[in-house]
Amino acid sequence: MDFQLTEEQQMMRKMVRDFAEKEIRPIAREIDAKEAFPWDVIHKMAALGLLGLPIPEEYGGSGADTLSYAIAVEEVSRVSGSIGITLAAHTSLGTYPIYRFGSEEQKKKYLPHLASGQGLAAFGLTEPEAGSDAAAVKTTAVLAEGPGTSRDGDHWVINGTKTFITSGSIADVVIIAAVTDKAAGARGISNIIVEKGTPGFRPGRDEDKMGLRGSVTSQLFFEDCRVPKDNLLGKPGEGFKQFLITLDGGRISIGAMALGLAQGALEAAVKYSQERVQFGQPIANFQAIQWMIADMATEIDAARLLVYRAAQLKDKGGRFTKEAAMAKLFASEAAERACFKAIQIHGGYGYTREYDVERIYRDNRLTTIGEGTSEIQRLVIARQVLEGA
Numbered sequence: 001m002d003f004q005l006t007e008e009q010q011m012m013r014k015m016v017r018d019f020a021e022k023e024i025r026p027i028a029r030e031i032d033a034k035e036a037f038p039w040d041v042i043h044k045m046a047a048l049g050l051l052g053l054p055i056p057e058e059y060g061g062s063g064a065d066t067l068s069y070a071i072a073v074e075e076v077s078r079v080s081g082s083i084g085i086t087l088a089a090h091t092s093l094g095t096y097p098i099y100r101f102g103s104e105e106q107k108k109k110y111l112p113h114l115a116s117g118q119g120l121a122a123f124g125l126t127e128p129e130a131g132s133d134a135a136a137v138k139t140t141a142v143l144a145e146g147p148g149t150s151r152d153g154d155h156w157v158i159n160g161t162k163t164f165i166t167s168g169s170i171a172d173v174v175i176i177a178a179v180t181d182k183a184a185g186a187r188g189i190s191n192i193i194v195e196k197g198t199p200g201f202r203p204g205r206d207e208d209k210m211g212l213r214g215s216v217t218s219q220l221f222f223e224d225c226r227v228p229k230d231n232l233l234g235k236p237g238e239g240f241k242q243f244l245i246t247l248d249g250g251r252i253s254i255g256a257m258a259l260g261l262a263q264g265a266l267e268a269a270v271k272y273s274q275e276r277v278q279f280g281q282p283i284a285n286f287q288a289i290q291w292m293i294a295d296m297a298t299e300i301d302a303a304r305l306l307v308y309r310a311a312q313l314k315d316k317g318g319r320f321t322k323e324a325a326m327a328k329l330f331a332s333e334a335a336e337r338a339c340f341k342a343i344q345i346h347g348g349y350g351y352t353r354e355y356d357v358e359r360i361y362r363d364n365r366l367t368t369i370g371e372g373t374s375e376i377q378r379l380v381i382a383r384q385v386l387e388g389a
Contacts, residue, residue: 012068016075019048028080031214032359037170038083038214046117051090055099060112067311070256077260081363082214084260088253089166094121097175097246101234110173119172124162124220125243132376135186135240139222141178156192158225168218169203172196177243180236189239193231200225211362248321249314250371251328255307258367262335265342265360266296272346289345296338303331322384329377332367339364
């Protein structure tokens with residue numbers, strides 16, 4: 001097995017890391033403190049082609065592989081979790097489903113705008129009563145005649161509420177899961193594309209979050225929102241299957257995000273331990289500190305292998321549900337431990353906002369929740385293992 005990155009992947013890492021150090025690091029603390037969405041940086045990322053990395057060039061993307069995309073999310077998150085999750089949600093959850101499941105007309109209409117970064121995309125699955133139980137969505141979409149027409153069912157009329165939607169209030173395009181056949185259970189769920197400004201569609205409040213405060217997480221409301229029938233993604237009733245596939249890919253990006261946050265925590269801890277002097281010497285000389293750093297480095301390396309393997313499996317076109325869940329589970333929990341140890345190494349200073357490890361710790365907490373909690377990941381993994389036993 002070849003563990004080496006290709007020359008193109010190495011160039012991707014260097015390019016994104018250089019950009020992150022120059023453009024993102026100087027504002028990372030400020031956007032967290034002020035809850036300010038970094039539009040300027042997003043536009044610069046768009047100019048580099050980062051917002052459409054895995055989308056083919058024919059649709060306005062960069063045509064990169066999934067591993068290159070994961071590396072980009074990792075490197076951005078290493079400096080700012082807020083910008084990392086914005087990139088991940090836009091690409092994996094908002095843009096990718098249109099490429100994977102959309103008609104040719106939908107791809108040509110939406111992908112060039114989104115892949116080029118001219119607008120952001122979001123995915124509306126979670127609801128107040130539907131989180132881990134994704135099949136419990138209450139939002140409905142009913143076919144009805146359009147105003148002033150006599151045609152049968154030329155519009156979807158959508159009613160419902162979505163919550164915890166990354167970039168929801170600022171996205172140009174939102175894909176929402178809605179019940180189109182109440183009698184069919186999970187097979188009656190469909191995904192529908194809704195554009196910003198559509199009458200009956202309005203964002204609610206943006207959440208006041210523990211971490212990732214430089215990203216936007218929103219409520220979305222649909223009140224007799226009418227969208228064209230052709231905005232259906234795929235066929236009626238395919239929504240549940242579509243968003244399970246979408247979440248598989250999204251888990252790779254969240255794993256990459258956790259990986260980047262953990263790497264940032266490790267680098268900060270190493271630097272501080274070499275500079276902080278106690279008992280007449282740098283604390284890096286003490287075995288207790290060395291063992292924490294050794295554990296952090298080992299678990300981060302293991303997480304990187306899991307995330308990269310899942311990304312490569314996705315590129316090969318095979319099934320990667322188990323591997324994506326394993327990567328997301330291990331990377332997010334390894335990052336949790338790494339961030340904890342980084343603060344411990346910093347001591348009292350790590351508990352202050354003067355040092356980045358405090359922000360990194362808060363940002364990482366979401367990675368064990370979003371795209372399915374750790375508990376859901378274990379459920380997915382166990383089912384895959386038992387089915388294959």
